Amino acid sequence: MDVGTPLGPPGVAHVNTKAIVQLRSVGKTYASGDNQVAALTNVTLDFLPGTFTAVMGPSGSGKSTLLHCAGGLACVDTGEVVVAGTALNGLSENALTRLRRERIGFVFQSFNLVPSLTVWQNVELPIRLAGRRAPQAEVTAVLAGLGLTDRVRHRPDQLSGGQQQRVAIARALVTRPKVLFADEPTGALDSRASRDVLVLLRNMAERSGQTIIMVTHDPAAAAYAGRVVFLGDGRVVGELLDPTPEAVAAHLTQLEQAPC
Numbered sequence: 001m002d003v004g005t006p007l008g009p010p011g012v013a014h015v016n017t018k019a020i021v022q023l024r025s026v027g028k029t030y031a032s033g034d035n036q037v038a039a040l041t042n043v044t045l046d047f048l049p050g051t052f053t054a055v056m057g058p059s060g061s062g063k064s065t066l067l068h069c070a071g072g073l074a075c076v077d078t079g080e081v082v083v084a085g086t087a088l089n090g091l092s093e094n095a096l097t098r099l100r101r102e103r104i105g106f107v108f109q110s111f112n113l114v115p116s117l118t119v120w121q122n123v124e125l126p127i128r129l130a131g132r133r134a135p136q137a138e139v140t141a142v143l144a145g146l147g148l149t150d151r152v153r154h155r156p157d158q159l160s161g162g163q164q165q166r167v168a169i170a171r172a173l174v175t176r177p178k179v180l181f182a183d184e185p186t187g188a189l190d191s192r193a194s195r196d197v198l199v200l201l202r203n204m205a206e207r208s209g210q211t212i213i214m215v216t217h218d219p220a221a222a223a224y225a226g227r228v229v230f231l232g233d234g235r236v237v238g239e240l241l242d243p244t245p246e247a248v249a250a251h252l253t254q255l256e257q258a259p260c
């Protein structure tokens with residue numbers, strides 16, 4: 001069985017200045033009643049342009065927090081996040097919003113489409129929200145790339161789950177972001193629609209040089225990525241390159257059985 005290529009000792013990530021997303025010694029703590037929950041502790045990771053990375057780990061291990069901190073949706077308490085050469089620490093809310101709008105795309109498990117708008121209108125929405133007129137050719141191209149040309153006048157409730165997720169991806173891509181963050185993008189899809197979305201994400205990284213960072217619980221989904229980063233208790237506890245579903249599942253099982 002091919003168990004993938006393990007990288008270095010757990011928790012030790014090397015520094016790469018070409019990275020499009022960099023996390024340096026990131027820590028994030030939440031207040032929970034009288035207690036503090038350390039959601040991320042000393043996380044150092046690099047994500048290179050044109051790579052597709054899956055983030056995995058047991059429930060509560062900090063996956064969504066990592067995505068939110070790396071995507072500027074949440075502030076870190078300690079350490080630093082740099083996206084496309086811009087350090088997020090200390091950016092004003094306006095500058096952060098602009099950076100998210102221009103450099104970053106987000107896709108979530110719940111597609112978050114606007115039900116009253118057509119496919120076309122949903123996809124052009126981020127450009128309109130930025131106060132610009134959506135270039136017709138741009139919207140046409142991104143919809144064609146996602147196989148949605150014959151659905152442009154449909155509303156979300158007239159589409160399958162897989163089609164709705166493709167619209168959400170088209171909407172995230174229309175601004176040509178450097179990085180796409182996807183939180184469980186296939187969580188609500190059946191296996192065939194999941195495969196279509198995952199192949200699409202992989203192709204986007206390989207052919208368009210987009211950087212994709214995806215949280216998933218599913219070893220089969222993670223195996224579409226070129227690299228899997230494992231979190232445990234808010235720390236990086238391992239990585240695999242060229243993962244197979246079996247290698248990912250074995251790694252996860254190990255993590256879940258690890259003594260505390």
Ligand SMILES: Nc1ncnc2c1ncn2[C@@H]1O[C@H](COP(=O)(O)OP(=O)(O)OP(=O)(O)O)[C@@H](O)[C@H]1O
Nearest residue numbers: 030031032037039058059060061062063064065066
């Ligand atoms: N807003 C919040 N307030 C308090 N604690 C939080 C908050 N968000 C997350 N946490 C806690 O931080 C830790 C990490 O949560 P996070 O959602 O990042 O984990 P996860 O790995 O994405 O979990 P899951 O796989 O269940 O979605 C958990 O202990 C969680 O309870």
